[in-house]
């Protein structure tokens with residue numbers, strides 16, 4: 183058998199509280215991109231023999247390099263990328279009206295779509311995002327271009343054509359019928375690309391954008407086509423109030439009534455959830471995508487990740503570009519620690535999130551949120567090899583290493599100081615997509 187072996191310092195999460203660290207380890211990858219064996223370097227020869235590996239390409243990591251699972255961005259709006267870093271003077275509902283819909287409706291232009299989507303995919307891969315869960319726009323043909331960009335550059339992704347029939351400019355909404363018909367067309371077209379790494383995802387924008395009837399139809403489509411679901415929940419207090427007024431029910435209950443809460447559903451934000459709503463999310467196996475940078479820039483609030491965990495809810499990370507400015511999950515890890523530290527100033531006996539906690543959310547927690555934890559998220563044998571090689575000894579990067587570091591310290595340097603310069607190689611399903 184042919185394949186590839188990576189030798190050196192390896193870190194991944196076994197579960198929420200457990201980091202696995204190999205000081206001198208190996209990961210053996212088959213030509214099919216799957217992990218065949220892992221362990222200490224001293225056991226490599228016997229693993230090779232047992233698995234009948236004859237020809238192996240070897241990558242030996244340098245002293246200040248570590249191998250990590252690829253990062254997973256569970257919430258990013260690809261068409262909003264040109265607005266990243268702009269327009270943070272307004273809270274959510276005004277921000278959507280003043281900046282966001284005005285930009286998104288330009289994606290009728292397929293040239294613009296290709297230019298921006300290629301840039302977003304290239305940029306997120308450069309930051310080590312091996313899997314992204316994208317909101318595209320209302321337009322199915324433009325959203326298909328995002329699925330093609332992702333295919334071209336080799337990223338693993340979910341791509342959602344957004345459903346929106348109200349509460350937006352009259353030239354950026356669809357009728358209920360168009361919304362459903364174009365979603366079905368989009369699903370068929372993404373499936374026709376025949377790329378197993380790219381899946382369509384059901385994407386009602388949020389409860390205020392569509393009626394119950396459309397949400398129910400979308401949940402039936404998700405069931406029939408076996409699809410994941412994504413939307414927003416409880417991001418902003420005015421939004422929550424409007425949802426209560428519109429549906430006379432709790433935000434999470436609205437989605438539950440529509441059958442949108444499933445173990446394959448990821449909801450962005452979840453800042454202002456009540457106890458009952460958290461219980462409902464736990465009961466239905468729904469995950470939250472925590473988007474800490476966006477929550478600060480849109481003045482939405484601080485999400486209490488520990489509380490969600492206490493309720494048994496899985497929490498992942500999202501950049502939420504352009505609610506968040508940075509397309510980097512390394513940045514999202516850092517922002518999650520800042521957000522939780524700020525929370526600890528106002529709550530007694532609150533333990534702020536650690537670098538291990540946020541690393542978990544960026545990897546295995548993300549995989550769980552997308553129901554891909556049998557496929558990616560760590561280096562368990564049988565999973566696909568989605569990984570990053572991180573180098574903390576890059577000249578002119580912000581992470582100067584002036585002393586010896588353990589693998590755990592190298593990971594901390596990445597979380598608190600790292601950027602795309604430190605991500606020197608990226609693999610998706612065993613294939614190198616950044617070198």
Ligand SMILES: Nc1nc2[nH]cnc2c(=O)[nH]1
Pocket residue numbers: 259274278282387388414417476502505
């Ligand atoms: N952050 C964010 N929240 C939303 N809620 C509904 N649409 C959006 C969006 O585009 N971004």
Ligand SMILES: [Zn+2]
Pocket residue numbers: 257259414450502505
């Ligand atoms: Zn969002």
